[in-house]
Amino acid sequence: MRCALLSPMSPLEVARPGVTVNRFVFRNVEMDMPVEKVAVRLANSFHVHVERHIFHADRDSVILINGALATTASFGQTIKYMSAHHNVLCFDLPYAGQSRQHNKRSFLLSKDDEVDILLELIHRYKPGYLCSVSWGGLAALLALSRGASSIRRAAICxxxxxLNDAMVRYITTARDLLSRGENKAAAHLLNDTVGRNLPRIVKLLNYRYLTSLPKEEQDQVAFHVDQILALQPDVYLPQMSNIRCQVKFINGMLDEHTTARDIRQISTYVKGAQFAAIPDAGHFLDLEGRSQAAAVRDEILGFYGEPVQTAAPVLVAAAAQEQTFAPLELNTSYGA
Structure with missing residues (x-):
């Protein structure tokens, strides 16, 4: 995907936007939907690649927040089903995807850095809704507790x-394998644990992605894992009582790493939290099949106050780039 070139800018200025067009078929009518792509320089001097999918100028926006290592390319399927009701905002963290080319200096991104980036983007673009996946949920909840005032409803998936034993084993083993340069073994680990319920084609894409991971991102993975292991929930969870928007937690019934049972404990801190458990779904939820995708879509859109569908939506992307852990090279449509 094309991105605008950067020139010297003061903090909070943005590069001249590049606008591309995605073609969708909606109710059997072809429609061209503009995607504004900009490189935003933040107050902390990081640059982030931001994409604004503008389906209707008068609609409110949803900001999408990735898990570890995923990029804007991972949200193809989500953007499709959001497009009937909302504009969509997504971004790459400075070390990943299309942001990496704009951050030449060596650095490791802390969790506080992630929260600051998210807060700055929310304050700039003022989305009304939020949707996070996996470890993006930590930055999302901390940002909501620190004043992301435009957000009215947040879906945390x-x-x-x-951290249960299964999660600790997974992240520590992944860190150790990548630190030794054993990327193939790390890819197999992903597909055999958190990704075990994924279709074969998505596992293949994950394998290709992780086996070609640059050294800088391997270092970020190790740093990310060490931060996660050092976190003390009893220290940061009380901050969640400051959250003022409505929050819904969505987990897969088959997910052994972030379980539907464990997350319910957070109701002590997030007042009025809602919960949903998706049948026959693991950690990757809507990537794991048609019924899982439909159930996740209905949970999120229903929570946002939109009408839900029991059949596959009529919105279909031509030459679609479906959601996956990694940037996609193949079409893996599940009819969502």
């Missing part, structure tokens, strides 16, 4: 602050 496949997240738990409580």
């Amino acid at each position: 496949s997240f738990s602050p409580y």
Whole structure:
């Protein structure tokens, strides 16, 4: 995907936007939907690649927040079903995807950095809704507790602050394999644990992605894992009582790493929290099949106050780039 070139800018200025067009078929009518792509320089001097999918100028926006290592390319399927009701905002963290080319200096991104980036983007673009996946949920909840005032409803998917034995084994083994340069073994680990319920084609894409991971991102993975292991939920969870928007946690019934049972403990801190458990779904939820995708879509859109569908939506992307852990090279449509 094309991105605008950067020139010297003061903090909070943005590069001249590049606008591309995605073609969708909606109710059997072809429609061209503009996607504004900009490189935003933040107050902390990081640059982030931001995409604004503008389906209707008068609609409110949803900001999408990735899990570890995923990029804007991972949200193709989500953007499709959001497009009937909302504009969509997504971004790459400075070390990943299309942001990486704009951050040449060596750095490791802390969790506080992630929260600051998210807060700055929310304050700039003022989305009314939020949707996070996996470890993106931690930055999302911390940002909501620190004043992301435009957000009215937040869907937090496949997240738990409580590290069970399965999660600790997974993240520590992944860190150790990548630190030794054993990327193939790390890819197999992903597909055999948190990704075990994924279709074969998505597992293949994950394998290709992780086996070609640059050294800088491997270092970020190790740093990310060490931060996660050092976190003390009893220290940061009380901050969640400051959250003023409505929050819904969505987890897969088959997810052994961020379980539907564990996340319910967070109701002590997030007042009025809602919960949903998706049948026959693991950690990757809507990537795991048609029925899982439909159930996740209905939970999120229903929570946002939109009418839900029991059949596959009529919105279909031509040459679609479906959602996956990694940037997609193949079409893996599940009819969502």
